[in-house]
Amino acid sequence: MIVEPSLPDKSKNMSQWYDDVISRAELIDNRYGVKGFVVYRPYAMMIVKRIYQMFEEELEKTGHYPALFPLVIPEKMLRKEAEHIKGFEGQVFWITKAGYGEIEEKLALRPTSETAIYPMYSLWIKSHKDLPFKLYQSVAVYRYETKATRPLLRGREFLWIETHDVFRSEEDARKQVNEDAAIFKRIVWDKLGIPFLHLRREEYDKFAGAEYSYAFDCLLPDGRVLQIGTTHYLGTKFSKAFEIVFQDVDEKNKYAHQTCFGIGISRILAALILVHGDEFGLVLPFDIAPIQVVIIPIPKKEFDHNKLMKYIDDVSQILRREGFRVLVDDSEKSPGEKFYYYDMRGVPIRIEVGPREVDSETVTVFRRDLRERLTVSITELVETIRRISTEISNILRERAEKYLRESIVYAETLGDVLRYVDEGKKIIKAPFCGREECAEELKVETNGYETRGYIEDEDSSNKCCVVCGRPASHITYLAKAY
């Protein structure tokens, strides 16, 4: 029962590996026939539902309430904040017809919901007593991507959560931007084991309409980074455009300070697949796995089958009582086929039970993360599964963190940058002046590396921009990106 890897090496041919996995693990179907729109099959949707639930619980714990705003945004609303529409105009889907005729004012499908939500905030928020005001919505958004689309990585319909928070003061709003980052870390880093860079985006690269933006970039096996979340301090730009005014304690009317936070659920799923997967398929952290433990009977002709199945039933009851999501696969497929099937789907723990296990009151536990087998006595099973369940996300995270850490190099000069590019280094950090012209020059010179922003407490004093030689304002991170 030796199982051979059946996928290409993801670090060498990520694209092929990814297409194979999303199809063989029955995650995503890309044959719907409309560019950038994919079908989430049940196994993906079960994972997606859990990711949503994890974030929603965390958001509710931090004072956010759920809400739901319309999919459609009238053109005049979308145009209210000048920078915002400039940033999104080229990406909007428009509804112009309904039934047998034209509609009066064309309607945008939400590319993001500031301009749908803030007109209502203007009606709801009146006093400092209404603040802070914190909502989230879990929806799909629509952007007319003109670049090549890739399932989950870049689509025209993608799933996300957006929060829209309103505060009395800049200070409160800035604190929220930090809290958003903490929320993101608690789920994506801690629970899903996906490490990321938390970068302040360059001025010319911030969200259309924001004062400043942070983003979470994770690193994929092909060396490109993927933005999986963003948080923005909007200042009073939108509150001025949409008249979100509150009466403060001093009885003066003031414009509110706002933040928003976008959690890219589709892209987090892509990262989950790509960061942890191996040549046998998906590798899922324990908490997120739709099936946490699969039990596979290894029958032998000379052994009483009822006795085997009775033992397996006892084992599954013990585990279910503890709240684990357990599946017993007693279908007619061979054990080897089943191993392949659940390996591909990333089931964290496989339990194999044959005559030897029944007779010795043990089970054979196979860990998907380390691909190791161990024999566990039935009396120690629950404790062992508990231990492994927490180990898995640590092991996956450490593995991914090591890859991320080793992929970052520091360049002091443009020569260094270009040498690292030649050497295929994935993330190059370098002193930078913060000007878009230099970023554009860098992108051309490096054949596609973008300035992804910086970590604020990294020291750049006495350094010079690798392009123009002006004093560096920070150390920027250069990478190719999705």
Add this chain to the structure above:
Amino acid sequence: MIVEPSLPDKSKNMSQWYDDVISRAELIDNRYGVKGFVVYRPYAMMIVKRIYQMFEEELEKTGHYPALFPLVIPEKMLRKEAEHIKGFEGQVFWITKAGYGEIEEKLALRPTSETAIYPMYSLWIKSHKDLPFKLYQSVAVYRYETKATRPLLRGREFLWIETHDVFRSEEDARKQVNEDAAIFKRIVWDKLGIPFLHLRREEYDKFAGAEYSYAFDCLLPDGRVLQIGTTHYLGTKFSKAFEIVFQDVDEKNKYAHQTCFGIGISRILAALILVHGDEFGLVLPFDIAPIQVVIIPIPKKEFDHNKLMKYIDDVSQILRREGFRVLVDDSEKSPGEKFYYYDMRGVPIRIEVGPREVDSETVTVFRRDLRERLTVSITELVETIRRISTEISNILRERAEKYLRESIVYAETLGDVLRYVDEGKKIIKAPFCGREECAEELKVETNGYETRGYIEDEDSSNKCCVVCGRPASHITYLAKAY
């Protein structure tokens, strides 16, 4: 602290009552500015999330898996099943532009998802081993309603769940239609306490593309019925249009039998508000309530406030330990204002705690359903809340059932029908031949009563259609409808 009712009598002026409640309980905002599109405020969305969760759990228990298909449907797919497009064509929103240009093939927003889902089923389903195949998706659908829209009752964007199931045989599919009804009853009737008629729709009134349809109609206080769910046996109409073919055990290729089931989440929310509410606001069944128990301190100047709050904290801990959703409102508003506020929001149980309660180790429990106060000893609190929690949905359901039962009259002749219409009877059942011409004539004569369909085991033998005098094929239910 006498609280006066603040709303009109919903049986006399439902429209005003409804507008007042959805606005004062902060459920729905109808000021978004696009006809038929409303905003779900947090309190509504918390209820909506629970309704979704109840159904999703029940669907998963009965073998359904979650999935998600695109919002957009290419025109050629939507046109594949002839009857289906005829039924929906006038109601479709079309995307024709994106970015700065036109798109190649115009895209419909899903009015329902058969034509989005079944092309994929054709790719996925190959063998009898793949059957039954049962998926659901929780999404919003879009229909260009030309009639007057009303929040939740009739909108252009509404929330629902749709299931799409595939079977080997007609018999299996028919069983599913029955199971769908049982699922619907377990949630809507049993848990939400909303009674309904389960009617087989008239032939001319079935879902576009179905062999036959059933629907769940509940009765609103204004005497109109509201369709809150539908189940359909599609036969092989769609499997022929979309080539959903499986190889059966006899190795022959056969067209699959299909069913679908639409659960109108927005309308169920409307029914929950309208059926149970009273002149003080919402009345929520215990299971669905975002806040199940609110605790309100009744401070007295001469009594130690810390002692009062310590006692309240103990009470809330006792209840939280049992898993109840408890809120302590120690804000500065007066008790009377708080009573008004939580009454309006339909919080099932209010606990009032003042010095008298602290000294006697009791609490005062106010039930929202009966508007009764009772004094409960702290040692019996949990047990009392448990008992009340189950009583509430029974009481609400019985009250609503009585109203539904008493609203149905039987007419043997057209004269009887017209007399009942004059008397303002809400639901009139009458022998009927099943022909659309007669239904149209009835609608004109009765000034708007529609044939809503029939209960299959109601006997119509030896009866004649009240319009044409031909032998009746069944007893139809006549009512005005949303």
